[in-house]
Amino acid sequence: MKPLIIEETNATPQIIFDINNKKFEIKGCSRPENVRQFFLPVVEWLEEVYLNVDQYKEQFTEKPAVFTFKLSYFNSASAKFILDILLLINRIHRNGLLCSIDWHYEEGDEDMLDVGKELAEMVDFDFRYIQVASR
């Protein structure tokens, strides 16, 4: 499966979803001009994994696929798609491909921690919360 790589801009996050190299990361600020257009390839990529879970799950029997969220900020429109992404990760996990979610937040940014906890509750999935030094 081809990796999905999107470069970071002032308004959009870097996205690396690469199943062969076991790297799954969303990093940066998210307030795309066209939120649907931006996130659609990400949702489609995950849907493809979901539909072909049997093909990939052997790669993640010992260690889970770790989806890392390092978001400095996301707007309300992005929240809808981040939720969709998290729901898809949960579906992939429940379908047999072991997944985990690392939610990074900057030291002192308790709002980002709280949002992570709310999203975890909404998708019914335990996140690992990782505090990083403030920039």
Add this chain to the structure above:
Amino acid sequence: MRKSKFKNKDSEIFFYQGPLSFDRITALLVDFEKIIKCYPVEKVRIKRLFSTAVEILENMQMHGVKYTEPLYPYFRVLYNNNLFCIESGNLMATSEVKFLQHNIDFLNQNFPSLTDVIKGNLLNRELSQKGGAGLGLYIVRRNSQGDIIYKSEMFDQNLSIFIIQVYI
């Protein structure tokens, strides 16, 4: 269109009045972030200021009527006694003012018990045609230290000036 509870003109730290596009908002946010980082405030408050600025500017871009000089929307930030005031004003259809006022009143009266409603919206509602999640004002209320203060004035038969203020 400029009005504020703050009397001291010197407390204004950021002001923009003009057309709003995605690129313009991006540039404004870069400048805005640089300015607020000069103030001795906690990380979480810097994030709340930034988040509020994004939602307000994007809302004005998305929902404001097309305007021309001198009635462009404005966005300004004031700072006094360790408190920031974000104020914005834009033209909107008078027919939509009551709906917006009702939404803000609902947020002010029911915050913070709206968490479950918002979660339900996120899980069950589709994005609007314009790409909004309908959560912008909720985020603004969540970021602010008190109610969202608003005021509207008739501009002509069809248009009103809508001003909001929040304290962070």
